[in-house]
Amino acid sequence: MSALLLASASVLVLIGLAFVLLFRRLGSQVDLNRAPENWLEEAPAIKYRPMERLLADADYRFLASCAGVSPALLRRMRAERRRLFRSYLRCLSEDFSRVHTATRLFLLSCDRDRPDLALELLRQRAIFTCGLMLAELHLAVHVMGLGGIPVYRLIRSLNSARQNLTSAALPVAA
Amino acid sequence: MTPIAALTHWLWLLTIVVGAFALIRLYHAGLHRTYRFFFVYLGFQTLRSGVLMLFDPRTNAYAWTWVVTEAVIWVLYVLIVLELYSLVFRDYRGIYSLSQWALYAALAISLILSAVSLAATWNQQPEHYPILANIFLIERGVASSLVLFLLLIVAFLTWFPVPLSRNMVVHCVMFCVYFLSTSGSHLYRSLQGAQVQRAVSDVLLGVSLLCVTGWLTLLNRRGEEVPSGLRYQWKPADEQRLIGQLDALNRALSRSTNGRSSG
Numbered sequence A: 001m002s003a004l005l006l007a008s009a010s011v012l013v014l015i016g017l018a019f020v021l022l023f024r025r026l027g028s029q030v031d032l033n034r035a036p037e038n039w040l041e042e043a044p045a046i047k048y049r050p051m052e053r054l055l056a057d058a059d060y061r062f063l064a065s066c067a068g069v070s071p072a073l074l075r076r077m078r079a080e081r082r083r084l085f086r087s088y089l090r091c092l093s094e095d096f097s098r099v100h101t102a103t104r105l106f107l108l109s110c111d112r113d114r115p116d117l118a119l120e121l122l123r124q125r126a127i128f129t130c131g132l133m134l135a136e137l138h139l140a141v142h143v144m145g146l147g148g149i150p151v152y153r154l155i156r157s158l159n160s161a162r163q164n165l166t167s168a169a170l171p172v173a174a
Numbered sequence B: 001m002t003p004i005a006a007l008t009h010w011l012w013l014l015t016i017v018v019g020a021f022a023l024i025r026l027y028h029a030g031l032h033r034t035y036r037f038f039f040v041y042l043g044f045q046t047l048r049s050g051v052l053m054l055f056d057p058r059t060n061a062y063a064w065t066w067v068v069t070e071a072v073i074w075v076l077y078v079l080i081v082l083e084l085y086s087l088v089f090r091d092y093r094g095i096y097s098l099s100q101w102a103l104y105a106a107l108a109i110s111l112i113l114s115a116v117s118l119a120a121t122w123n124q125q126p127e128h129y130p131i132l133a134n135i136f137l138i139e140r141g142v143a144s145s146l147v148l149f150l151l152l153i154v155a156f157l158t159w160f161p162v163p164l165s166r167n168m169v170v171h172c173v174m175f176c177v178y179f180l181s182t183s184g185s186h187l188y189r190s191l192q193g194a195q196v197q198r199a200v201s202d203v204l205l206g207v208s209l210l211c212v213t214g215w216l217t218l219l220n221r222r223g224e225e226v227p228s229g230l231r232y233q234w235k236p237a238d239e240q241r242l243i244g245q246l247d248a249l250n251r252a253l254s255r256s257t258n259g260r261s262s263g
Helices: A003-028 A038-039 A058-065 A071-109 A115-144 A150-167 B001-029 B037-052 B059-088 B093-120 B130-159 B166-192 B193-220 B236-256
Strands: none
Touching: A003 B166, A003 B193, A058 A071, A058 B093, A058 B130, A071 A115, A071 B093, A071 B236, A115 B236, B001 B037, B001 B193, B037 B059, B059 B093, B059 B130, B059 B166, B093 B130, B130 B166, B166 B193
């Protein structure tokens, strides 16, 4: 009985805390009119090109074949590259959130119902979340040094499933 | 009269008085037209408390009046929350469908979770009056479903972000406090038995007084203004641009994890 009471009390406290957090966030929401041009500012996807090579094995294979490159140096380099990859990932997430928020605000301002755009927004968010999870998986594989072909084949097939979702784009009404 | 009984009596009386003042204030501020079901609820609840005060709580007349009016209160709770929901999304036609999906999802999730919570704590203590136990169970079910529904809708509002008027925020906060304490108190009662009934009633009376005082002091005409409306004029081309950017960012993320690293 007391365990049930404790569990119930904990759930209620958690719900209460969730309310406090949500209402605090509601109170400190972004000013919807502040610098919308900043939200529309292009998020240049090209700046994320280096991410494509940061976890690649080719560089390590080349370095390993060079004389004087110790395994310790290689380990340090791999760790440093993972750190950089995480920084890029954070930046990419921020850019995505900014553009996604701007699109949600656009949707709010529409004077007619736009289920197509709402679905597109949900789809884009789902694709991005899957991508982030894949990136985390990629990082975990890199940390463990499991750079073998089967692992990357798995990641590649997960990614292509995600790309199928991307290519199934809905037509966005003008 | 024992000190505890005297405290209950005064809390009860104070809730009626504050409720009556809140009704007058809402009417004068013209808010009774905006929050119709809430106004009806407040009027009904205040009247009910006043009428029940005239009866001896140990009589059948008191019990039946309480039972019948309790059912009306549950219906009004649901109507108030749905009214709140429709007021929040009223001015945003662009997300009409999305808000409907959110409504159905939130309703389904809250009903399922509430049913699970009720099933987990079903018939914990033997009751002298089984009807009373059933009524508390239903009330807990209604309150917990509504509190979960509000939680999910507030989460949706925070995510979007839909600007809310101060009155709307006050209204949501008050109802969250009220429903959360109602479901918590009834849960405590169902786990501990009828011996805590008096304490639970007093706590609920205190919470009622707190909420009615909040409605009386915090709801006003100025609070209806939405603080930061969407004054920015979006152009139709912005939509394609934004979706294009989201696509480009998703492609960038996709390229970074496409497994090219195997060579």
